[in-house]
Amino acid sequence: MERAEGPTIAGSDFTRRDLLAAAAVTGGALVGADFMPGAAPPANAQTTAAESSSANVTLRVNGAEHSLPLDPRTTLLDALREHLHLNGSKKGCGLGQCGACTVLMDGKRVKSCLSLAALVEGREITTIEGLAQGDQLHPLQAAFIERDAFQCGYCTSGQIMAGVACIAEGHASSPQEIREWMSGNICRCGAYDNIVAAIQDAAGVTGPARRG
């Protein structure tokens, strides 16, 4: 994560009064994109000189709301790991290619490294930490243990989150279908056979809930 050099977030939740108050407090000028909806950008839009390095972003993660001061460059993954200390989601490539950062957003799987945290306010985020019910593991978590579906474990939380979605989507009816629909998750240890078996097992337990 690079050091913030002076970016700001112009939040849709800010009112003019909030902005003025915030500017007064920080000595900076948060840019109010919604000062004048439909109008040209405010004359001071060029002077986003705000020295404030962050603005509050409210994230809803595993059923709880968190208000975090975030640099606008912060990805959802970095917000989860570095700010909420939910380290289950892993950073592999940071470019959407490996799938280790997979979380659910409003029930659908996404790569959290490709979303800016400030742009997913209000969305319901579920991470690997939110999957178990107390001490009761999610069936797919239990199946991963039963099937020994990992070696180093770095990709595992992403595999499980993607697998949960794969089953819920109804894309786990055969090993071939699972392989195609899990292709966004890379395992460098090559535990694919056991990952596929674990997903097949869990799909039998939880059953598909094919959407639309």
Add this chain to the structure above:
Amino acid sequence: MHPFTLERPRELSTAIAFRAQAGRNDATAEYIAGGTDMVQLLQEHVRRPERLVSLAGLLDNRIEVGPGGLRLGAAATMADVAAHPAIVEQFPVISEALLNSASPQVRNQATMGGNLLQRTRCPYFRDVGYAACNKRAPGSGCAAIGGENRWHAVLGTTDSCIAAHASDLAVALVALDAAVEASGPRGQRTIPLAEFHRLPGDTPHIETVLEPGEVIAAITVPASPAARRSHYLKVRDRASFEFAVVSAAVAVDLDGARIRRAHVALGGVGTKPWRVPRVEAALAGTNLEPAALRRTAALAAEGAQGRGANDFKIELMQRVIVRAVEIAGVRT
């Protein structure tokens, strides 16, 4: 990422005004919607806008299918469009192109508009460690010509740029005569998709005909008898989650075994989604018979220029056309 100000306007007109103010200078302001390509470009310092203008919540995400055809809101996700029952039935080439793109996660995030505007996967464009890239740094040269160019285009190239357009969706859409509805500072206009992407010429950094501030609002696709009998065939280096080496979107209207009308476009080989009208004209009236299909597909090679490692694409794209027409032709 370089620092930027993130704007989250409540009105599309405000977003357009922000972006229009920046003019042609992408370094000043850029849009972000699904973000799946933009965040990669930001992370790799390929794009370094001072201001990032979010389109979240500002664009239509509806998918509408009527007797006249299809209308896709710009914010509809790849996953939702690919799974839409009427698209699967009436426009299979669109669904197939999407399901053969990216990964399930990215398809949940990425939007229709962003897909058409994604930047090339040319490794020299994506790696700022290379100084020479006319698309990234106008006037700096092209490292791909004379470099590793197995993935690059053979059609529509110039000595300035040989980068291939990366979108599968755009190939399917251009084959079906799709159009883009754009909203901008001066209102709305409709642009045929065939005219939406620009050839590189000597300004490969200007990739579309969009004016400063203009956004894609929606994509329309006319209904046609051929669209139902359509197929997307993608040849790539891995079985899944990989960009095309060569692909073809094909739609055929048949009279028995005779082709009444054909739509054919190619991916992975052009500097823009590449329609092949000479092949289409030759296919009209042709029977679904291998030798005849091979003769017509050969017309796609007209004007093709390999750069060494990508020479093989010129033959491969003809074979891909033949196979795609054969598959589409037996579709009921």
